[in-house]
Structures are given as C-alpha cells and as structure tokens.
Amino acid sequence: MTLPIDARLDAIHAALADHSRALLVAEPGAGKTTRVPLSLLDAPWAREGRLLLLEPRRVAARLAAGFMADQLGERLGETVGYRMRGESRVGPATRLEVVTQGVLTRMLQEDPLLEGVAGILFDEFHERSLEADLGLALALDAQTVRDDLRLLVMSATLDVEALLGVLGQETPVIECPGRTFLVETRYRTLNARQELPAQQARALLDAMAEQQGDALVILPGVAEIRRLAAELASRAPELLALELHGRLPLDAQRRALRPDPEGRRRVVLATAIAESSVTVDGVRLVVDAGRERVPVFQPRSGLTRLETRRVNRASADQRRGRAGRQGPGLCVRLWAEEQPLIAHGEPEIRQADLAPLAFELARWGITDAHQLAWATPPPAGPLAAGRDLLRRLGLVDDADHLTELGRGASRWPTHPRLAAMLERAGERRASALACALVALLEERGVDQERDLERLLQARLGAPRSHRQWHRDAERLARIAGVALEVSDPSPLGELLAIAYPERIAQRLESPGRFRLAGGGHATLPEGHPLAHTELLVAAELSGEASGARIFRAVALSRERLEALYPECAEWRTRLEWSDEQGGLTGEEVRGLGAVVLERRALQALPPGAVRQALLDALRRRGLPDSEALTQLRGRLALLHRTLGDAWPEVSDEALLEGLDDWLGPHLDGIRRLDAVERLPLGRLLLDSLDWPLRGRLDELVPERLTVPSGATHRVDYAPCLTGKPPVLAVKLQECFGWHVSPRVAEGREAVLLHLLSPARRPLQVTADLASFWAGGYAQVRREMRGRYPKHPWPEDPMAAEASARTKRPRV
Structure with missing residues (x-):
C-alpha cells in the first residue's frame, strides 16, 4: 500500500546524507512512524550501526515495533525490536530499536558517545515531553563529539522556526501531506448538571446511527473509560466496547487496533494515546470529549496534581483526523463550537517536577542548564526546587555535583527519591523490602487505597496474582543483587522517610x-x-x-x-x-x-531570626497593598516582557522569593508586620535595582506623559502586571492634534488611551488614536456636541488645537 511519505523518502535520504540533522513535518496519516525508520536502515551511514526510534508512549513503542516486524515478515527481536523500562525484545541482529524516552536518556548516560548507534529518530516531538526535550539536548551535546551521529526530528505539527533555532538554520526541513479523507465536524454541548456517561453514550449512539464504520471515543482517563463502558453495556450490548490505554497488556492493545474477527461493530474507548502514533483500523467516527489529564507540579509545595483541562487546538485537530484515515468520516466534539481552545499544549518541561531532570544534568556533568541547547529551556524556579530536593536526599553537594550516594543511585531506573531509598536500603538490610516497595509505588492502575502496608503484604503473599508488580520488583532485586524475600517489613516507614x-x-x-x-x-x-x-x-x-x-x-x-x-x-x-x-x-x-x-x-x-520570621510571614500572607509598589512593579513587568531578562521579574512569586535581597536589609529593629506595611516598599524595591537600570527607568516607562494640551498626566501601569498595556486617562479635548498614540519601552508598547468626556466619563478606549480620529470620533462628536455645547468638538480633530480648558474662550 502506497503512503504519502513514500514520495518523500528520497528527500529524507538526501538530507541525512549531507547533514547530521533534519526535520520532518508529516501530517497525520502520512506513514512517517513506520515507513521512515525501515527505509533508513538501507542508508549508507546506517549500515554499520543501529537506529533508535524514540516513541513518547509505551503503547506506541510496542505497536510500532510489532507493525514494522510484521512488514518484514519477522518476529520481534530480529531486525526490529523494542526496549522500555522493565521490558525488552531485542536480539543480537536487531538494527532498529523502538525505545521509550527514559531508555534513551539512560543509554546516553551510560555511553555518551552512543557507540554502535548511527542515528536517532524523535517521533511525535510535538508532544514535547520532558524526557524528549532532555534526550534531544543530550543527543545534540553528544553530536559535538560524534559528528557522524544523525538526528531526525519528526512530528505532524512542529514549531519549525523554534527548532531551527536549536538545531541550526541550515537544518533541512522536509514536509509531507497526510492521507486523510473528508471529515465532517459537529459540536454537541453536554449539560454539566447531568450524568456525563449517559450523555456521552447518547451522543455516540446517535452518531453511529448515521456514520458507518467503527467508533473511537477519546476520554481523559481510565476511570472515564470504564464508566462509559458500563453505560454502553446497558444501552447497546450488541456493540463490542474495547479499552485502549497504557495499563493494558500488549495483546489487548493490539486487539483494540484491529477489526473484530467476528465482524461486530466496535467502539474503542481510549485515552490520549490514540491521538497520535497509532492507527485504529476501521474507525470512521471519532467522539472527542475535549479533555486531557496532565500532571502539573507545584514547586513551592512539592506536590504534583493531576489536572483535567480542555484539550488544545492542535490536539483536537489530531483527534479529528483519526476519523479520516481510511475513508470519509465524522468527528463529534462534545463542547460548544464557540468554545475557545489554546493553540498548542504547554511543553512538559514548564509544568513538571524537574528533580529527575536536575539529577540527569548532574550525571551528565552539567551544573548550568544553559550549557545545553534546549527546545524550551527548563524554568529556573522549578529547576532550583529540583536541585534543593537532590541536596536534601544527599544525591548532590552544594555545588550540584554528584555525591558518592548520587553516583550509586544512578544505577536505579527510577525517580531520584526512590533511587536514594533503594541505594540506602542496604545499610538497613532492607534491600528486598525496598525493591518490593518501589515496584508497588510505581505500579499503575492501583486503587488509591491508603493502607500501603496492607497493599504490599498482599503482593508479597501472592506474587502470581500481581505479575507486573512481581516482574518489576524482581528486576530491581537483580540490580540490588538480592533475592526478593521479605521477612521483616518493619523498616517500611524508615524507607519512605528517606525518599x-x-x-x-x-x-x-x-x-x-x-x-x-x-x-x-x-x-x-x-x-x-x-x-x-x-x-x-x-x-x-x-x-x-x-x-x-x-x-x-x-x-x-x-x-x-x-x-x-x-x-x-x-x-x-x-x-x-x-x-x-x-x-x-x-x-x-x-x-x-x-x-x-x-x-x-x-x-x-535573635535579630537575624526575627528578620527571617518576618520574611516568612510575608511569604505566607503576601505583600501589603501599596500603590507605589504596584505602579513600580507594573513598569518593571512591562520592561521584563518587552525588553527581556535584563529587567527583573516582579511577579508575586518572584518578589516573595527575593524578599531577603530587596526587603530584608531594611527590617532591622522591626518586630511587627504592621510596621512593615508602613515602609516605603516601592522606593525600597526601586533602590534594589542596579544603577544603570534605575537610570533608564523613567526614560523607558515614564510615570507621567505630556499630552498636546501641554498638561502632564499619570500613566497607570498596574494592568501591566497581568500582561495588559499601560493606561493613560485623559480628556478627549486635550488630545486634539495628536496623530499617533503614545508608546513606551523603546516604542515596543502602545499606551491604551482612555479618552474622557468633559465630565471625565469614558468615551473611547483605543491604542490606535489615528484610527479613532478617522472613524469612531464622528459618532462621539454627534453624541457629545449637544450634551456639552460649551466644549470644542471640531470636525477635524487632528488639525484642531488641544486644550485643557473646560469652556470655549469668549470672543
């Protein structure tokens, strides 16, 4: 079967023959995931080494490897295999390894030169997982020594300009259209006050009555999948409802992707793994719940919270395209058509726990993250929080270099917390218990039962009933060099206290x-x-x-x-x-x-302790209200946004984090918070700026602006704290003759004018004064001339003389 990507294979070969890096932007249905890696096996530069295909999800890795092995008429582990944590199907003849992202990082850490690897293909890079970003940064660093190592970044949607900034402007870009049929899109709003599974089932069954083929329903999580499956079982038992998510064994995942051998009509209930990388055969209908579940880390609390949020527009389009892979299809979106969606999802590096990233950087020998080339640099605050945790765990020293414990913990394929626990468990003769515990903590799909000790005892007592847990625990025990035999569970609390x-x-x-x-x-x-x-x-x-x-x-x-x-x-x-x-x-x-x-x-x-206690109290309660502080923060926020990091960040979090520097020195002799509130906080923050910045502040963002009437008026910079433009409120008559709206910050930000009536009531809000004079002013003039006859309302305001006078002068 011919796929669109086939017409681009020669271009891909030519790009990688002449360059060590290339970008492939291939729309859904093009066939990039399976056709490109098999084709590159025959490239001259690849014949003496292996290729690594990086997949963001375990499901996609297994299925892609299995499909390519089938295409070659071989079994997994021959030419094509896969490797992921705790599971491997590779052999001595394997030349194409489909690996998950954590595996690539470990391979790079264990062999920074990647001897024997000819190239790395990053698939579905638009998902922007933390480990994919890290893997690309480390691979680019490895290329400084291995100039023969090829890198191909592939995706259906890529920010090409941003990636070229990382890979180099000379990097060739190959584009390929997808193979999609016409997909009709309908919207169906659900009632939040009614049971969602019942409404979802009605929407699905109504659409299936019109549209041929199987159906794919994309939901945020496993719990939602199982609730809808139960609803469908009661409403339409003749349908074959199949789950598709990462917790399923490989056989069940494959069964969900293929038509039913008995010809029954299928409904595949899937998480976001069906959004990309895999094709569900026979699907002509997609029902999209429009939600996704993402982990969001909170560095100040150290907690990661799963948030269910609206899907972004790029993901919604990917989901819609699943209905048109094999024929004309229908996509039913379970939200209102006018509901706005953000364009792209946030890169995981901006919202994840960065302790694992900090640990990998320490292992790589990097203390400054800017030494690597990043598609999105790790944010400073969460990275610092990650490094603080590593120090508390004893894995790095104050200079962020690996300690002896950290070097030992590097052998464990798990979170640094659990790696520290596993490494220190030997001191307490509790290595087997630690291995069993870590396997349980990482087990997916376990009910959130609070009695951890009872859960562990159940697995230790009946390991055959918990096969995945037992495999994971045995794998860790082999690394520890112990048998998985636990006779004394009493150190359980102590082990958790380490992590x-x-x-x-x-x-x-x-x-x-x-x-x-x-x-x-x-x-x-x-x-x-x-x-x-x-x-x-x-x-x-x-x-x-x-x-x-x-x-x-x-x-x-x-x-x-x-x-x-x-x-x-x-x-x-x-x-x-x-x-x-x-x-x-x-x-x-x-x-x-x-x-x-x-x-x-x-x-x-003690005076120092008093100062610290006051600062801690302010961090909990927040800064006192101060107009001078608010205006200064607005000015600085505008400059930080328009002119960059030379100007300090002044968000609530940044100011509270830096209290010791800009406020701490002024707290001597103060014992009460109300005394802090009486301090000139705006002036103190201003005094903390470097002298060159203070010297330019009034020039770039003046506190007052002179208008054509000759008067000066205060600019309100408070809106800049939320990313909005500054505001100048001024009577309309004072602006006659002003052809262009004022701008600040080296002309990069227009001031939003609030044009007022003689009674100082708002008449117009505009950042484009010339357009207002040419258009909206005529309507304002008609309405206001009769209400305020003693004030000037000239026909040509751009030629009239501005005045702050409230009445026309007598003749």
Missing part, C-alpha cells in the same frame, strides 16, 4: 490532621487506622499544601526518625507570626522541619 523527608507528618490535636515536615497540612479520614498515629510518612499526597489529602501512608516511630535524621537532636530557634498576639512568638525546638519532637521557651529573640 519523602518533607512528607513526614506529625499528628495535630484533631485525629486525621497532620503537619508536614516540609510545611503545610494534610488530612486522613478520622476513621482511618493511622488517624491517631503520632508520626507517619505519606508516600502520596494530592491537592494543595495547605490542605492536602494523604494516600498510601505508613506509620513511623520516633526512634527511627531520630536515627535516620541526626539533625533531630539539634535545638534551633523558631519564630512564628501569631495573629492572636499580633506579633512574633519564639521558642527553641528540635525535630525535622515543621515536625517538632520537643520544645522549650526562648529567653530572647
């Missing part, structure tokens, strides 16, 4: 309410067996740090905590702001973070 020191929690007065060592509070139901426990460790938290819910918790004894963290024996001064007392309270405590094991009265308040 999650900030999630060690101390019970408050109320059962089920706990204070976390890292700050904030968390809860358990009052009837939970651990609700009355003095100390526990939460392996999983969800929600906000101010009131997170605890999942999978284990009790921790005070003795084990003190043995694990010797700093618990040290007395330290702790000051807190008391709303009840209206000031600072102090005491000496010993414990870990916010977990206090013992306390005693403090005789005097």
